[in-house]
Amino acid sequence: MSISMIGVDHSRAPLDIRALFAFSKKNAGEAMAKLKEQxxxxxxxILSTCNRLEIWVSTEDDVDISLYxxxxxxxxxxxxxxxxxxxxxxxxxxxxxxxxxxxxxxxQILGEDQILTQVKDALNLAREHxxxxxxxxxxxxxxxxxxxxxxxxxxxxxxNPSVIHQAIRFLEEGGYSVRDRVxxxxxxxxxxxxxxxxxxxxxxxxxxxxxxxxxxMVNIPVGCRRINYGERMDYLPECDLVVSATAxxxxxLREELxxxxxxxxxxxxxxxxxxxxxxxxxxxxxxxxLYDMDSFHMEETPKELxxxxxxxxxxxxxxxxxxxxxxxxxxxxxxxxxxxxxxxHDLNLRIAKILKNTPMDAADREKLEKAVDTAAGKVVNKLxxxxxxxxxxxxxxxxxxxxERIYEE
Numbered sequence: 001m002s003i004s005m006i007g008v009d010h011s012r013a014p015l016d017i018r019a020l021f022a023f024s025k026k027n028a029g030e031a032m033a034k035l036k037e038q039x040x041x042x043x044x045x046i047l048s049t050c051n052r053l054e055i056w057v058s059t060e061d062d063v064d065i066s067l068y069x070x071x072x073x074x075x076x077x078x079x080x081x082x083x084x085x086x087x088x089x090x091x092x093x094x095x096x097x098x099x100x101x102x103x104x105x106x107x108q109i110l111g112e113d114q115i116l117t118q119v120k121d122a123l124n125l126a127r128e129h130x131x132x133x134x135x136x137x138x139x140x141x142x143x144x145x146x147x148x149x150x151x152x153x154x155x156x157x158x159x160n161p162s163v164i165h166q167a168i169r170f171l172e173e174g175g176y177s178v179r180d181r182v183x184x185x186x187x188x189x190x191x192x193x194x195x196x197x198x199x200x201x202x203x204x205x206x207x208x209x210x211x212x213x214x215x216x217m218v219n220i221p222v223g224c225r226r227i228n229y230g231e232r233m234d235y236l237p238e239c240d241l242v243v244s245a246t247a248x249x250x251x252x253l254r255e256e257l258x259x260x261x262x263x264x265x266x267x268x269x270x271x272x273x274x275x276x277x278x279x280x281x282x283x284x285x286x287x288x289x290l291y292d293m294d295s296f297h298m299e300e301t302p303k304e305l306x307x308x309x310x311x312x313x314x315x316x317x318x319x320x321x322x323x324x325x326x327x328x329x330x331x332x333x334x335x336x337x338x339x340x341x342x343x344x345h346d347l348n349l350r351i352a353k354i355l356k357n358t359p360m361d362a363a364d365r366e367k368l369e370k371a372v373d374t375a376a377g378k379v380v381n382k383l384x385x386x387x388x389x390x391x392x393x394x395x396x397x398x399x400x401x402x403x404e405r406i407y408e409e
Contacts (some may be wrong), residue, residue: 001042001135001331002059004090005097006067009052013085019275020082021075023048024247025125026146032073032131040065043133045140047122049115050163050191050274050293056094056197058135095139095323099316102143103150116147119191138326156379164195164243166296168202175253176268179203184239186232186253187246188218191272195243197221207235225230233257241268244277252277258285260278269322328393340380347376 008018022033028046034300035044035055040063046055055067068083089097102197126132132140177289183204185196193209200206206224209232220226227235232252236242244252253269264287271278271292283290351372355365384403390397 001061002063002091003056003135003139004059004067004088004096005056005094006071006086006088007047007052007054008087010087011052011292012172013294014085015274015276017082017085018051020052021053021071022078022274023053023378024249028122029129032299033128033129034074036071036129038065038070039063043126043136044131045122045136047119048361049118050272056136058133062105067238095242096320098139099146102140102147103312103316104147105241109207109340113248114190114194115360117149118149120144135327135330142168142319142323142326146316147398149319153315154311162294163191163272164198164324165292167272170269170296171222178241178329180205181240182216182238183207184232184235184242185209185224185258186229186242186244186277187273188220188245189245190244192243193221195245195272196224199241199243200224204241221275233261234407237262237264240264241270243270243272244279246272252266253282255278255281258282263287315380330399332388334399335404336381337383339400339407340377343380344373344376346360346407348373 008021010018021109023046028048032044034042035046035057040060042060044058045056047056055071057065057067059065061154067088068086072078072082073256100121102116104115117234119140122384123132123137126136171178179202181204183199183206185192185199185206185208187209188196190211196206196208200221206221208220208224208226208232209229210218210220210226211229229252236258242253246252252273267288269278269282269288271290274293276292278290278292280290280292282288350368355369358365360368384400387399392400
């Protein structure tokens with residue numbers, strides 16, 4: 001069995017390239033179901049966020065599958081040049097990547113915890129479509145456990161590092177405060193709610209769009225107003241700042257919609273969606289400043305994070321070790337059980353004559369034989385698992401192989 005993944009993220013490709021390969025929740029579910037049907041694939045999980053797209057699979061031994069080719073077929077893409085943007089990882093390298101990723105240590109904004117929810121959601125979606133298997137199930141669960149442990153024990157000093165927090169910080173460093181600004185947030189999904197809540201906490205006047213057919217079914221952050229999505233351009237003249245964060249495949253703000261619309265002299269647009277929500281050409285219009293997901297890179301690690309990163313890394317390494325103990329045991333435990341059965345059988349053959357000639361009734365003899373079986377099994381387990389706990393993994397597996405050869409003769 002092997003674990004492998006391919007991925008593209010903010011550090012390897014610009015937003016428009018990432019958008020080509022992004023999946024909606026519905027499409028990701030359908031894609032995983034199709035991928036699981038392929039010969040040799042035991043389980044698969046698709047992780048698709050604003051900053052990255054990753055496809056994870058566990059496969060049978062000696063199976064050679066091009067995940068990039070699979071992805072291109074699912075997306076209807078024929079251009080091979082995009083493959084240069086992807087990275088491929090296998091086995092230990094892949095496992096290490098996931099643990100660090102779920103812990104927020106590979107995010108565009110270091111230490112952000114939204115990725116933890118996204119990893120959990122990817123696992124849950126795979127479960128819903130019966131696409132995962134035991135290995136990926138445990139791998140993703142233990143990676144999430146590491147992320148939760150870090151979130152609890154290693155609070156990062158710079159506060160809640162979501163993208164909208166970084167955007168506000170970016171604006172403040174440029175002399176722009178959102179306090180008392182009139183802000184419109186397009187979208188009421190997870191990211192839209194976080195954006196609205198954060199802007200409100202910073203003192204902004206916040207209005208959130210909701211789809212008309214869902215207007216009575218959704219909650220918006222306390223203190224924010226709501227308007228129907230179709231009224232967004234009517235409200236635009238009042239706005240100082242607009243954030244768009246939807247899962248729509250189409251632009252929520254297009255250049256043509258701005259024709260004839262009055263607006264303030266300076267308007268800031270922040271596009272937090274992948275694929276893009278806001279038509280890029282709007283950034284060229286006079287008086288409009290457009291930011292997207294790639295506008296808010298953290299260029300270097302703040303000094304206050306260094307100790308936290310060291311502590312987080314220790315947690316990740318400990319959780320990874322635990323995963324490998326489970327993974328190695330998963331393969332070797334059935335072999336240990338067979339060795340134990342052979343050893344107990346060997347012992348029974350050697351003492352059978354003694355027990356037969358020992359004066360006792362049949363019921364007591366049967367009880368004694370069962371007690372010997374149990375005791376022998378415990379002794380064998382203690383010896384073998386003691387070797388596992390006191391030897392390096394390679395030496396331990398050599399011992400197991402040697403014991404197997406004894407009973408093959």
